Amino acid sequence: MLLPLTLHPALFGIVQGGRFKDLREESTKAISAMGFDGFGIGGTFLKEDMGNAVRWVNEILPPEKPRHLLGIGEPTDILTAIENGCDTFDCVAPTRMARNSALYSKNGRLNITNSKHSSEYIPIEEGCDCYTCQTFTRAYLHHLFDAKEMLAATLASIHNLRFVVRLVDNARQAILDKQFLEYKEQFLKEYTVGG
Ligand SMILES: [Zn+2]
Structure with missing residues (x-):
């Protein structure tokens, strides 16, 4: 059966x-x-070169076609890439970080294995709508990592992926509202404070 034109694989x-x-x-x-x-x-570039490398390319590419940046997934890098014209991303970072107990939050990355989280009966991030945050506490996640339960990596991955998707959803809305630079500045201010 022929697929509708809109569903054909894009090359x-x-x-x-x-x-x-x-x-x-x-x-x-x-x-x-x-x-x-x-x-x-694609191709390798140093992190500090990424903004330039992406801008050089996006100034030449046809403006009506999507631009996908390969292998970039850190929240701060995603915002830099969006600022310089990228539309979509793929990266192992959110799930690899999650498997290694590093969880994204709006105040920066937190390491859930840190003993201070063992008695925190709050979500990874207040207000996060992911399944993990809606259902479990930091203390429980800490316990799962401590006990080397595989569920730890699954729950942590669910949260990190939702965090990144929300980051890009909010960036899209900020662009529509012509507020992207303000959004980026505010995000970076909060993201680098905590940890
Ligand atoms: Zn969450």
Whole structure:
């Protein structure tokens, strides 16, 4: 059976070029000319170069087509990439962090194995609508990690993934409200305070 056109698999061209502006531009022009459905931005770059590398590419790519940034998933990096024109992301970071007991919160990353969480009968993050936060306390998560229960990684992953999806949902709304830079500034102010 033929799928509706909107459901056909989209083929993305991948832009490479590392941290070199001339190579990024050459790669972007070549890939842009090939008529892909969207574009992936790949290749290695240092974290501090990411904003530049992404901006060089996005200034050339066709504005009407989606841009996917490969391998970026840290909350602060996602906001930098959005600011420089990226639409979608994929990364192992949220689940890898979760398996290693690092949980995202709006006040920064918290390590749930820290003994101070053993008697905190509150959610990982107040106000979070994920299953883990709606159902369990920090103390319970601490216990699960302490007991090396596999459920710990599952519950922690549910929270970290929801945190990242909410971050991007809020960024999208902030863009629509023409408030993105204010949103980013406020997020970073709170995110780097705690930990
Ligand atoms: Zn949560």
